[in-house]
Amino acid sequence: MKRLVKVSLILSCMALVLSSCNCYKKMLKKVDTVQTSCTPAVLSLKxxxxxxxxKVxxxxxxxxxxxxxxxxxxxxxxxxxxxxxPKFVQGENVKDNYTVIPWxxxxxxxxxxxxxxxxxxRLSTLELRMESKCSNKCSKKYREFIPFAAMPVAQGISTVQNDANQTSYLVYMPDNFKKVTTISQDAEILYQINKANVRKDQLTSDQIKMLNDFVKENxxxxxxxxxxxxxxxxxxPDGPVKFNDELSKKRSETGKEAYSKQLGMDAKYDIAAYGEDWDGFKxxxxxxxxxxxxxxLQVLQMYSSPVKRDEEIKNMSSVFKVLAEEILPQLRRTKLVATADVQSKxxxxxxxxxxxxxxxxxxxxxMYAATLYKKNSEKAMIYEAAAKKYNDARAYNNLGVALAKQGKLDQAKKAxxxxxxxxSAPEISNNLGVVALAQxxxxxxxxxxxSLNTKDAKRNMALVELAEGNYSEAAKGLSGYNLAVAEVANGNLAKAKTALAKEKSADADYLRAVIAMREGDSKAAIANLKSAFSKKKSLKEKAKTDVEFAKLFGTTEFLAL
Structure with missing residues (x-):
């Protein structure tokens, strides 16, 4: 966009320039006719x-x-x-190699x-400072550059790319807190081959005593x-399948009855029969x-039929005796399992x-208690206590996240x-990357x-693209408010407004005000700024030096905010 500029003359040189014979005397008188333009008219950080x-x-x-x-x-x-x-330009008769401007x-x-x-x-002016000299016609004192004029050509600097929420994709590491914890105790009643009657000695084992204590205590x-x-x-698994199915059922029933009498108190039971225990055998x-x-073990893998497995193992005469004496007796059993659900705080x-x-x-x-609080300062206090007491990586990581969300980046990095x-965990590496970017x-x-392939790391890499000025690439990996920032930086205002549709934060309102100013709607800009300030007072200071609102500076509406 071309515009005629009011020129700020360098007053200290006026007397010399106007009173002496020199090559630029007439040029100075008509300097107002020099036109300048700048693209963009408002400078932007990229x-x-x-x-x-x-262009001059x-x-x-x-x-x-x-x-x-x-x-x-x-x-x-x-x-x-x-x-x-600097840029040098010269008249037609100058014997230098600068850009020539015909008279x-x-x-x-x-x-x-x-x-x-x-x-x-952040709030600045781009100006062109001109110095002039004559080539050879005038005296020596005019052949040295002296100040000529200063022309403002643009305002600056829009820093929309820096408005992204760079701590959006920090990652907390999870706690292992359970509101209900299930505890258990078990014991086994062993039987003789092909029998289901419970022998008295099976009810006096240490296992049974521990099971009794567990049930009574809870x-x-x-x-x-x-x-x-x-x-x-x-x-x-060393007999007919059908027979073993019936046998396992009888054992579960006799085991339950015998233990119930031995326990001597009311309790509820679940009875189940599992037949031949090939898993236990393996x-x-x-x-x-x-x-x-x-x-x-190879035989177990080769055959799915229990009958065939049993047959093949029995054929291994060299090992079957060992199995019969050491392994199979441990599988003839009723397993008793008591459970209790313990409510946490x-x-x-x-x-x-x-x-x-x-x-x-x-x-x-x-770790769980910290999640019950909304304020990052409260979260940080709890995570710090956990980190100090237990020296736990998750606690330090989550402390770093809570500190970073408060803007305490140096402390966050330390944690x-x-x-x-x-x-070594992807969450920690991700968060270190976020803090580095924010710094x-x-x-x-x-x-x-x-090197990370997580969803959050990919989003943070998009924020890196944004910080490097690669706005189109950044937009591919962002959503919501951060996507809107990338689109505004890239000049896609319609897409930015779409991305902001569901955003209700103070920063989102502020960005809406920026968009409104770029669209020439100062009334909407004021309304959005008012909303932004009501949610986040610190944005007032930011707006005071934001070139996006330069046209509002000094207006009654802007000052009233």
Whole structure:
């Protein structure tokens, strides 16, 4: 977009320029006729630099044949400035190799300028500082560059790409807290071959005593619900299948009856028969030191028929005696299993413990208790206590996440580094990448994230693309608010509004205000800013120096906010 600029003259040189005979005397009088344009008119951060295309047009019969201009683009901001690469232009009779501007027809030049981004330059002006000299016609003092004029050509700098929520895809590591824990105790009643009667000595074993203690202890215990006692009957796989099925059923029944009398208290039972115990047979053989056990296991794999298995194993006369004496007797049994469901602390009890003494909780209770709080500061307090007491990688990781979400990036990195020392996990690497990106260390972020193949790591790599100015690529991996940021940065306002449709955060309202300003709707911009500020007061300070709202600066509506 071309525009005629009001020129800021360098007053200190006016007397010299106007009172002396020099090649640029007439040029200075008509400097207002020089036209400038800049694309974009509002400078934008892309990646780590600010780039713009400048065009300067000199009118016909303006540029003196022996004049030379040095035009330096300078980014000016409160507290400093950054100078770009100068451009030299010359009249037709100058014997240099600069861009020539004919006197009769005039002419123009274009220049791409790039500045490293400095956060202090967020609200700045890009101006062209012109210095002039004569080639050879005038005296020596006019053959040195002296200040000529300064022309503002653009405002800056829009930093929309930095508005992404870079901590969106941090990952908490899970707790192993269970609201109900099932505990169990078991015992076995062994039988003689082909029999189902319970011998007295089978009810006096240490296993039976431990089972009795378990049942009686948990029968009326607070927060404990005793389950049914299972009586599971089995037969060894060394007889007819049908016979063994009936035998296992009888064993489950006699085992239950005998144990019930021995226990001497009311309890509920579940009775089940499992026939020939081939799984148990395989397990015992695998654990044994039988010489030919690999051959036995091979037979089990080769035949699916229980009858064929039994037949083939019996044919191995060298090992069958060992099996009959050491393995098969252990399979003739009723297995008794008692279970109890233990209720853990309620959410209210956990919160009360946090208030009174968080260190009274065990690790899993702490890890779960932190999830009951919304404020990241509260989460961080609990995770920090867990990390210090138990030196657990998950606790340090989750502490790092909670700190990063508060913007405490240095502390977050310290916690995550400790987590990484204790355990190698994709969640920790992901979070270290996020923190590195939030601290502006893009290369470090890529190091952590590029090797991961998780959903969150891929999203964070999209944020890396956004930080590097690759907006189209970034948009492929983002959604919601962060996608809207990428689309605004890429100039796709309609897509950005679609991405924001379900977003209700303060940052989303702020971005809607930016979109409204770019569409020329200042009324909508003010309304969205009002909503954003009501949700997040810190955005007021941001808006004061946001070039996106430069047209509102000084207006009653903007100041009222």
């Amino acid at each position: 990646g780590s630099t600010v780039t713009a295309d400048i 047009t000199f009118p016909p019969k303006y540029f003196d044949e022996v004049a030379v201009l040095k035009v330096t683009p300078v980014l000016v901001f409160e507290g400093g400035e950054i100078a770009g690469t 009769k027809t005039g002419g123009s030049y274009t220049q791409t300028v790039t500045f490293p981004y400095d956060p202090k330059a 029968a009326d215990k607070e927060k404990v619900t005793l389950g049914n006692i299972a009586a599971k009957g089995y037969a060894s 397990e015992l053989v695998e654990k044994s030191d039988i010489k030919d056990k690999e051959l036995i 309620t959410d209210a009890e956990l919160k009360a413990a946090v208030d009174q003494n968080v260190n009274s909780l065990d690790l899993e209770e702490m 995550l580094d400790q987590a990484a020392k204790l355990q 502006g260390n893009v290369a470090e972020a890529k190091k952590y994230l590029s």
